[in-house]
Amino acid sequence: MLPHLDAAYNLARWLSGNEQDAQDVTQESMLRAFKFFRSFRGENARAWLLTVVRNTFYTWLRQNRPPEVLELGDEAMEIEDVSCHADTLTQRLADVEAVRHAIESLPVEFREIIILREMEGFGYKEIAALTELPIGTVMSRLSRARKHLQKRLGDEFNPGGRP
Amino acid sequence: MNCDQSLLELYADGELDAARVLELEQHLRECPACAATLARLQSLQKTLRKEEHYFPAPAALRSRVLESLRDEVGDPTPRKAWNWSRPGFFTASGLAAACLAALLTVVFTQPSSRQMLEREVVASHIRSLMASHALDVVSTDQHTVKPWFDGKLDFSPPVRDLTPQGFPLLGGRLDYLKGHPVAAIVCQRRKHVINLFIWPDSGADVSPTLLSALEGYNVVHWSRGGMVFWAVSDVAEGELLSFAKTWESPETEAR
Numbered sequence: 092m093l094p095h096l097d098a099a100y101n102l103a104r105w106l107s108g109n110e111q112d113a114q115d116v117t118q119e120s121m122l123r124a125f126k127f128f129r130s131f132r133g134e135n136a137r138a139w140l141l142t143v144v145r146n147t148f149y150t151w152l153r154q155n156r157p158p159e160v161l162e163l164g165d166e167a168m169e170i171e172d173v174s175c176h177a178d179t180l181t182q183r184l185a186d187v188e189a190v191r192h193a194i195e196s197l198p199v200e201f202r203e204i205i206i207l208r209e210m211e212g213f214g215y216k217e218i219a220a221l222t223e224l225p226i227g228t229v230m231s232r233l234s235r236a237r238k239h240l241q242k243r244l245g246d247e248f249n250p251g252g253r254p
Numbered sequence: 255m256n257c258d259q260s261l262l263e264l265y266a267d268g269e270l271d272a273a274r275v276l277e278l279e280q281h282l283r284e285c286p287a288c289a290a291t292l293a294r295l296q297s298l299q300k301t302l303r304k305e306e307h308y309f310p311a312p313a314a315l316r317s318r319v320l321e322s323l324r325d326e327v328g329d330p331t332p333r334k335a336w337n338w339s340r341p342g343f344f345t346a347s348g349l350a351a352a353c354l355a356a357l358l359t360v361v362f363t364q365p366s367s368r369q370m371l372e373r374e375v376v377a378s379h380i381r382s383l384m385a386s387h388a389l390d391v392v393s394t395d396q397h398t399v400k401p402w403f404d405g406k407l408d409f410s411p412p413v414r415d416l417t418p419q420g421f422p423l424l425g426g427r428l429d430y431l432k433g434h435p436v437a438a439i440v441c442q443r444r445k446h447v448i449n450l451f452i453w454p455d456s457g458a459d460v461s462p463t464l465l466s467a468l469e470g471y472n473v474v475h476w477s478r479g480g481m482v483f484w485a486v487s488d489v490a491e492g493e494l495l496s497f498a499k500t501w502e503s504p505e506t507e508a509r
Contacts, residue, residue: 096319100311114315121319122326187306194307208267209302215269234263240298 095137096121098211099144105206106148106199116151120144138213142221145203152199193243201236208233255281257288266295368465371432371484372475376468378429378438379449379486388440388447389425399426403437411437411452412481419500421448441497448487448497455482462498464491474498 099120104113124143194202207213207221215233219226255277264270265278282289301307382388391402400413406428415423421441429438429451436453455477462476462483472491476483476498483501487494 096311096316097308100315101309104309110312113309114312114318117311117315118319118322122322125323125326187304190301190304190307194302205302209299210308215267230260230263233267234260237263237295237298240302241294244298 095140098137099140101210102141102144102203102206103148105194105202105210106145107151108195112151112155116144116148119151120147123147135217137211138217138221141207141211145222189244193240196243197236197239201232201239204229204232205236205240257281257285259291262288262292262295266292266299368475372465372468372473374431375451375484376471376473376486378431378451379471380469382427382429382438382440382449383447388427388449390427392425394423394425396423399423399439402426403428407435407437409437409454409481411439413439414501416441416497416500421497421500443487443489443493443497446487446489448485448489448494450501451484451486452481454480456480457482462495462502464495467491476502478502 096117100113100117103116103120104110107113107116120140120143124140127143194205197205203222204218207218213221215226215229218224219229222229224232261270261274261278265275270278282292391399393399393402394415394417396413396415400410403411403413403426413423413426417423421443424440424442424447427438427440429436431451431453434453436451439450439452441448441450457477459479460475460477462474465473465475467473471486471488472494474483474485474491474494474497483498485494485498485501487497489497
């Protein structure tokens with residue numbers, strides 16, 4: 092039942108960063124999706140629902156969070172040097188909390204691409220359509236997000252020790 | 255081929271075209287640095303895809319969503335504003351919630367294939383009327399119609415005569431949908447013909463659901479006990495829905 096509710100909640104949860112906001116965003120999204128379902132003409136209902144979740148989230152964000160959060164552009168993401176020298180790659184990857192924090196440390200417009208690509212398995216074209224971004228932007232954000240995660244999860248993870 | 259991180263990402267994402275895949279795989283055999291980079295990339299992917307990083311919807315949210323959608327269906331007036339702090343209580347009657355869940359399952363699972371099937375079903379209905387080929391077996395007796403299908407189909411469709419409820423049985427016909435032979439039961443509502451298409455399907459039970467009208471024909475879909483049902487007719491949507499519910503009602507079944 093409600094086959095894509097988990098996908099909707101997962102995206103909302105990763106975008107909003109906490110359970111309560113994620114629940115509110117998901118509920119509002121399901122309601123909107125239900126109301127506007129007649130306008131749906133696409134192939135993929137999950138992608139369509141996640142588009143609704145994403146739009147609902149950004150509307151919510153504008154109403155509930157300070158605007159500077161939205162000001163982060165592609166160039167704004169600094170790759171912080173927070174690498175762990177002692178831990179091995181394997182240990183860091185096995186550490187659920189470390190991975191979770193690493194994903195959370197991504198600015199939201201990078202985080203959403205990672206969620207859509209890795210957790211939902213969408214291709215570049217689908218992500219571009221869903222986010223209304225040029226495909227080149229999707230690819231560059233994905234690449235930068237991955238470098239950030241690798242850096243964050245340890246130098247061993249970084250190809251040749253350099254980004 | 256030169257070392258190119260972006261090609262490795264395309265490769266790891268399955269976005270590289272076949273010709274360049276072969277080229278890159280050749281390069282990977284010769285370049286340990288790139289092979290190591292790819293391994294790290296794939297290791298990161300594998301980690302991010304782990305189930306423990308996926309947040310499934312909490313049960314309370316599921317209930318809240320069902321409840322609010324049920325309100326929405328019951329109350330067509332638009333809500334004034336979002337209320338983010340709306341408390342969630344799961345007070346829905348189980349049946350309404352189940353109907354809604356079933357509806358959403360139909361709606362959200364595979365709309366495109368469902369729409370295609372709906373077109374096919376409506377086209378079959380129209381064909382049956384145009385070609386004066388509505389009936390292969392003419393009988394108002396369900397005990398004649400049901401055995402007629404034996405040996406013609408590899409399943410036994412339920413056949414009911416709803417004459418007392420105002421939907422007299424006219425007969426049955428073999429039809430062909432989704433590449434399989436299906437049973438078409440033909441009933442009447444005053445001067446209107448109702449085609450009921452039946453075939454086996456392993457999906458979950460779905461309560462009768464009115465789909466959007468096509469070419470002026472109303473369509474109701476449901477499934478029950480491993481059979482799917484599609485009723486098509488030009489009768490009013492309420493009447494078609496009532497036909498479906500009557501067909502499904504336990505009293506009718508007991509006959």
